Amino acid sequence: MSVQLSDELVSLLHDRESIKLLATTDESGTPHVVAKDSIHISEDGTIHYLEHLESSRTNHNLVRAIWFDRRVSIVIIGTHQSFQIKGRPLEVHITGPLFQKHYAEVRHRLGDVDLSGVWVIEPLEVINENPEIRRQEEEKRRPFFRHLDRLAKPLKGI
Amino acid sequence: MSLALAGTLHAALSLNEIVAKYPDIPRLIIIKTDVQRRGIHYTERALSIVDPAIHQIRSPYLFGSRDGAIKPLPESLLLRDGTTIFVDPTPLEQNPYQVDLVEGRLALVDNGEVVEFVRLWEKPLYYDQKTSSGIPMSHIASARPQRLNIFQSSYCHFWAEQKGCRFCDIVNHNKQQKHELGVPVRLKPEDVSETIREALKEPGRFTNICLTAGSVLKGKDLFDHEVDYYIETLLAIGENFATKKFPSELISSAFNEKQLIRLYEQTGIMSYTSDLEVLNEEKFNWICPGKADTLGYNEWKKRLIRAVDIFGKGNVGTGLVGGVELAKPYGFGSENEALEATFEEAESLAVNGVTTFFIVWVPRPGSDFRGQQNPSLEYFVRLASGLHQIRAKYRLSIDFNDYRRCGNHPDTDLSRLL
Numbered sequence: 126m127s128v129q130l131s132d133e134l135v136s137l138l139h140d141r142e143s144i145k146l147l148a149t150t151d152e153s154g155t156p157h158v159v160a161k162d163s164i165h166i167s168e169d170g171t172i173h174y175l176e177h178l179e180s181s182r183t184n185h186n187l188v189r190a191i192w193f194d195r196r197v198s199i200v201i202i203g204t205h206q207s208f209q210i211k212g213r214p215l216e217v218h219i220t221g222p223l224f225q226k227h228y229a230e231v232r233h234r235l236g237d238v239d240l241s242g243v244w245v246i247e248p249l250e251v252i253n254e255n256p257e258i259r260r261q262e263e264e265k266r267r268p269f270f271r272h273l274d275r276l277a278k279p280l281k282g283i
Numbered sequence: 284m285s286l287a288l289a290g291t292l293h294a295a296l297s298l299n300e301i302v303a304k305y306p307d308i309p310r311l312i313i314i315k316t317d318v319q320r321r322g323i324h325y326t327e328r329a330l331s332i333v334d335p336a337i338h339q340i341r342s343p344y345l346f347g348s349r350d351g352a353i354k355p356l357p358e359s360l361l362l363r364d365g366t367t368i369f370v371d372p373t374p375l376e377q378n379p380y381q382v383d384l385v386e387g388r389l390a391l392v393d394n395g396e397v398v399e400f401v402r403l404w405e406k407p408l409y410y411d412q413k414t415s416s417g418i419p420m421s422h423i424a425s426a427r428p429q430r431l432n433i434f435q436s437s438y439c440h441f442w443a444e445q446k447g448c449r450f451c452d453i454v455n456h457n458k459q460q461k462h463e464l465g466v467p468v469r470l471k472p473e474d475v476s477e478t479i480r481e482a483l484k485e486p487g488r489f490t491n492i493c494l495t496a497g498s499v500l501k502g503k504d505l506f507d508h509e510v511d512y513y514i515e516t517l518l519a520i521g522e523n524f525a526t527k528k529f530p531s532e533l534i535s536s537a538f539n540e541k542q543l544i545r546l547y548e549q550t551g552i553m554s555y556t557s558d559l560e561v562l563n564e565e566k567f568n569w570i571c572p573g574k575a576d577t578l579g580y581n582e583w584k585k586r587l588i589r590a591v592d593i594f595g596k597g598n599v600g601t602g603l604v605g606g607v608e609l610a611k612p613y614g615f616g617s618e619n620e621a622l623e624a625t626f627e628e629a630e631s632l633a634v635n636g637v638t639t640f641f642i643v644w645v646p647r648p649g650s651d652f653r654g655q656q657n658p659s660l661e662y663f664v665r666l667a668s669g670l671h672q673i674r675a676k677y678r679l680s681i682d683f684n685d686y687r688r689c690g691n692h693p694d695t696d697l698s699r700l701l
């Protein structure tokens with residue numbers, strides 16, 4: 126089931142300065158994580174990833190994901206926040222107007238490069254990876270998960 | 284190969300049963316295969332959203348369609364993984380898939396159930412242009428989503444001797460095409476060059492050029508005139524490129540070494556295919572009498588293997604019309620027997636650097652095999668899987684003829700991850 130992305134996350138996705146990582150898995154389930162600045166959000170709320178290389182490991186893993194219904198993960202890191210989006214590839218445009226629009230745009234921006242496809246990823250879950258927020262969440266939901274010394278009364282005189 | 288040869292065939296299994304039985308084969312590729320096997324029928328609702336200004340309408344093709352008619356219907360379909368379905372409109376009484384409009388989108392529908400959503404092919408910009416000689420450019424080069432097809436001549440000399448391949452309708456179809464659309468039977472190199480120049484103006488539209496035609500037997504050596512004509516056309520195409528070589532495939536008769544060297548050295552061609560059509564000498568002699576009489580099965584094979592020294596491993600292939608090996612009355616008696624024979628021969632070619640791929644046999648009304656039934660979906664899935672596995676085992680690349688640069692072979696769709 127698709128989830129809607131918060132305004133904060135959307136602006137982080139739009140920000141060219143944020144770091145964006147895409148994690149996929151290969152045939153044996155081994156993760157493959159790469160930094161990709163060609164990840165952006167589309168008007169319909171799906172995430173688009175521009176794959177430049179037909180034979181890249183990420184592209185092969187995305188093909189496996191669309192063929193065998195596997196998930197992918199995207200991490201977006203800004204100056205003060207970070208989020209993880211779990212999603213699934215819905216479609217890849219290897220031809221047609223969306224493809225050709227991006228093909229022209231990347232060549233305008235980057236010079237003599239190619240484009241293999243525009244992957245459309247449906248966001249299924251968003252996790253706020255800000256460490257302070259994650260800590261507060263865990264302490265609220267899993268009160269047993271802490272060391273006792275953290276709860277001890279401060280000793281007098283120390 | 285184990286998967287492909289495993290299992291005994293019982294009553295034909297449904298699409299969903301095949302998907303469940305072969306979890307290692309992507310459902311989307313199984314759907315494509317079944318749609319090609321059974322054909323499609325566009326509902327009126329589906330046709331209501333077809334816009335000839337945007338969508339590609341059926342353009343001239345070397346072979347005819349299974350309804351024997353030339354109608355202004357959409358060219359074909361795309362699946363969401365980028366897989367092309369190259370498929371003919373098919374009479375309703377043959378139980379094709381329906382292409383219908385569901386929630387505003389086009390969908391493949393079977394027994395009232397949505398199987399998968401699909402997209403139509405977009406029309407390339409050059410389709411609206413004419414050559415300086417006044418011929419519509421769509422009659423010179425027909426487009427696939429990422430490939431340009433040049434059918435330089437639509438006559439095959441085997442037909443003149445009543446020895447055309449029994450599944451083929453090239454001459455009957457092209458007479459009809461010439462009569463109804465005015466498509467030229469033989470293309471002029473200058474028209475081809477001009478059309479390619481126009482097609483290349485659209486950024487990101489094409490990744491491959493495929494050149495093919497019927498066999499021409501004339502010349503000092505057998506096929507010399509066919510080679511001359513290909514060289515002339517390829518040089519005309521090459522005028523448009525800054526590099527000598529450009530991604531391309533030639534599908535032609537089985538040429539001798541001298542002819543292949545001329546082709547490779549003088550032109551920009553990068554890969555070579557010569558179709559054996561069926562991988563068994565006895566069936567070949569029956570199904571392809573012209574090829575059998577002029578060169579014979581073993582010489583055809585030898586020429587393919589020799590071509591590897593010229594074009595390189597992974598750049599030479601042979602195409603099969605998958606399923607004709609089971610045609611009546613002299614085809615194989617069982618699907619298992621047919622698969623075993625095909626894989627054995629495909630492996631003997633692969634050892635020598637030649638890769639094998641197939642198209643799904645569609646019994647066309649203009650062919651000798653009209654009215655026959657093609658094999659089960661399971662047969663085609665096992666054939667695709669087996670040919671893919673042979674390619675993987677011998678590390679043969681299929682980049683010149685894959686899901687994108689061709690799109691007409693279920694087995695090379697599977698090889699997308701090689």
Ligand code: SF4
Nearest residue numbers: 439447448451453497
């Ligand atoms: S060689 Fe056979 S398949 Fe090819 S055009 Fe001639 S008759 Fe048809």
